[in-house]
Amino acid sequence: xxxxxxxxxxxxxxxxxxxxxxxxxxxxxxxxxxxxxxxxxxxxxxxxxxxxxxxxxxxxxxxxxxxxxxxxxxxxxxxxxxxxxxxxxxxxxxx
Amino acid sequence: xxxxxxxxxxxxxxxxxxxxxxxxxxxxxxxxxxxxxxxxxxxxxxxxxxxxxxxxxxxxxxxxxxxxxxxxxxxxxxxxxxxxxxxxxxxxxxxxxxxxxxxxxxxxxxxxxxxxxxxxxxxxxxxxxxxxxxxxxxxxxxxxxxxxxxxxxxxxxxxxxxxxxxxxxxxxxxxxxxxxxxxxxxxxxxxxxxxxxxxxxxxxxxxxxxxxxxxxxxxxxxxxxxxxxxxxxxxxxxxxxxxxxxxxxxxxxxxxxxxxxxxxxxxxxxxxxxxxxxxxxxxxxxxxxxxxxxxxxxxxxxxxxxxxxxxxxxxxxxxxxxxxxxxxxxxxxxxxxxxxxxxxxxxxxxxxxxxxxxxxxxxxxxxxxxxxxxxxxxxxxxxxxxxxxxxxxxxxxxxxxxxxxxxxxxxxxxxxxxxxxxxxxxxxxxxxxxxxxxxxxxxxxxxxxxxxxxxxxxxxxxxxxxxxxxxxxxxxxxxxxxxxxxxxx
Numbered sequence: 386x387x388x389x390x391x392x393x394x395x396x397x398x399x400x401x402x403x404x405x406x407x408x409x410x411x412x413x414x415x416x417x418x419x420x421x422x423x424x425x426x427x428x429x430x431x432x433x434x435x436x437x438x439x440x441x442x443x444x445x446x447x448x449x450x451x452x453x454x455x456x457x458x459x460x461x462x463x464x465x466x467x468x469x470x471x472x473x474x475x476x477x478x479x480x
Numbered sequence: 481x482x483x484x485x486x487x488x489x490x491x492x493x494x495x496x497x498x499x500x501x502x503x504x505x506x507x508x509x510x511x512x513x514x515x516x517x518x519x520x521x522x523x524x525x526x527x528x529x530x531x532x533x534x535x536x537x538x539x540x541x542x543x544x545x546x547x548x549x550x551x552x553x554x555x556x557x558x559x560x561x562x563x564x565x566x567x568x569x570x571x572x573x574x575x576x577x578x579x580x581x582x583x584x585x586x587x588x589x590x591x592x593x594x595x596x597x598x599x600x601x602x603x604x605x606x607x608x609x610x611x612x613x614x615x616x617x618x619x620x621x622x623x624x625x626x627x628x629x630x631x632x633x634x635x636x637x638x639x640x641x642x643x644x645x646x647x648x649x650x651x652x653x654x655x656x657x658x659x660x661x662x663x664x665x666x667x668x669x670x671x672x673x674x675x676x677x678x679x680x681x682x683x684x685x686x687x688x689x690x691x692x693x694x695x696x697x698x699x700x701x702x703x704x705x706x707x708x709x710x711x712x713x714x715x716x717x718x719x720x721x722x723x724x725x726x727x728x729x730x731x732x733x734x735x736x737x738x739x740x741x742x743x744x745x746x747x748x749x750x751x752x753x754x755x756x757x758x759x760x761x762x763x764x765x766x767x768x769x770x771x772x773x774x775x776x777x778x779x780x781x782x783x784x785x786x787x788x789x790x791x792x793x794x795x796x797x798x799x800x801x802x803x804x805x806x807x808x809x810x811x812x813x814x815x816x817x818x819x820x821x822x823x824x825x826x827x828x829x830x831x832x833x834x835x836x837x838x839x840x841x842x843x844x845x846x847x848x849x850x851x852x853x854x855x856x857x858x859x860x861x862x863x864x865x866x867x868x869x870x871x872x873x874x875x876x877x878x879x880x881x882x883x884x885x886x887x888x889x890x891x892x893x894x895x896x897x898x899x900x901x902x903x904x905x906x907x908x909x910x911x912x913x914x915x916x917x918x919x920x921x922x923x924x925x926x927x928x929x930x931x932x933x934x935x936x937x938x939x940x941x942x943x944x945x946x947x948x949x950x951x952x953x954x955x956x957x958x959x960x961x962x963x964x965x966x967x968x969x
Contacts, residue, residue: 396846400802400843401809402830415840423791423795423857426795426860436859437866443725466811475811477822
């Protein structure tokens with residue numbers, strides 16, 4: 386499978402990464418080289434093979450459904466580029 | 481005092497306990513060495529004042545006789561580990577200025593045992609790379625140079641700073657992480673020892689996530705004994721990481737005393753790749769001969785799906801990365817680049833914050849997870865992963881461990897590899913181990929024709945790091961340790 390520039394633009398939009406028109410052809414070439422290389426996986430017979438969900442054959446631990454952390458609003462917003470009164474500030478999203 | 485930095489972790493531990501030198505003297509010796517080695521670009525943040533304060537505490541404990549297992553041992557920490565109040569950036573612009581309000585479990589375990597931090601170590605951006613060239617702090621320089629050319633070489637990646645710092649004696653040992661080879665490949669290229677534990681052996685909590693089903697923390701150290709000492713402190717169950725495993729952590733150092741008589745060592749024929757350089761082939765044969773001389777039995781085995789591991793990895797790892805890296809949006813931490821509205825703010829921030837390799841992988845990951853492609857790519861790759869794991873499960877009925885070369889060649893020069901797929905092939909021998917969740921160790925096996933370190937890799941059964949250390953020690957005793965000639969100061 387290969388991607389056209391329109392698809393690259395769509396993927397970039399989904400990934401929320403701005404890509405300029407000038408960058409598109411180079412990106413398209415790189416992505417297609419990778420996609421072409423992974424194409425060899427098509428030759429493997431995977432009929433009746435279950436997809437791997439965990440490499441370690443163990444049950445995950447369960448814990449009591451109780452609050453174990455919290456009450457640290459200063460820590461939570463300590464690294465925010467813009468914050469106000471323990472809220473993250475973003476550009477206006479509701480008109 | 482310069483000779484203090486030549487000592488291994490085991491020797492430093494002995495020297496501190498016997499009072500031959502103090503932790504304060506040791507830390508000053510390392511600070512002086514680091515200051516003379518800035519050309520190698522190993523550290524991206526130095527925490528010397530904190531190191532001095534911790535050394536004073538360690539000296540007090542050593543005097544009182546209350547020394548902990550790693551009391552006063554100066555370490556370097558990969559920039560991927562969250563360290564409370566200290567620079568933690570995964571060497572990405574997008575985490576500019578980030579100072580976590582928490583400590584990763586692995587580093588907390590090391591501090592609990594008395595170790596101290598000299599600073600944060602350079603790495604490929606978000607651990608994506610095999611040469612340390614994708615760091616926003618620029619490439620790390622390998623302490624090793626070839627005989628033929630007087631040019632700088634890469635230390636490998638992504639833990640290139642950790643490998644260089646250990647090889648150039650800029651810390652006693654270092655933490656590192658491995659998603660597809662990021663501990664073993666740089667260890668191989670710098671003549672150091674690097675161990676990737678079994679998935680689940682070390683907690684991933686507080687380590688900046690790249691591909692969560694593959695990431696594991698481990699040590700890079702001067703020799704096998706040091707790596708064994710480090711892992712004992714780093715490992716352990718952590719309720720904060722539900723994938724960490726509730727198994728007792730063995731005394732790995734004690735395991736080194738046992739010989740390797742009767743161990744069955746598998747040689748997988750599929751690792752004999754096309755165009756394998758003669759010196760890698762010779763190294764591999766030499767490694768098998770060393771183990772055989774010490775009483776191991778060499779067994780030819782087959783791991784039929786080996787060649788599909790790397791392409792399947794380049795679906796699974798980017799897919800998980802695209803999910804994990806969705807959190808970098810300019811809202812909660814790190815870089816923010818303004819935009820007209822919230823979406824353009826996200827897009828601008830991520831365009832400026834991610835370097836080309838990270839962007840490439842996020843885009844690939846987004847594509848293979850997108851509607852209509854998920855089954856063809858991601859599900860198929862996870863099925864192939866089942867087959868890769870099954871290959872190993874079957875091998876364990878015939879052998880106790882597997883011997884392979886660690887890398888397809890020695891260190892190369894920055895800029896030598898520009899094609900992304902060609903760079904990915906650096907991890908051809910290491911990536912299967914992550915796909916199957918197994919432990920693997922890289923141990924120096926001698927020098928290339930050009931005088932550069934080459935390494936062997938041992939792969940073990942799940943949670944059987946002890947056998948890896950034992951067999952690694954056998955290789956080390958045959959091959960000898962490698963020390964880089966000091967040209968930078």
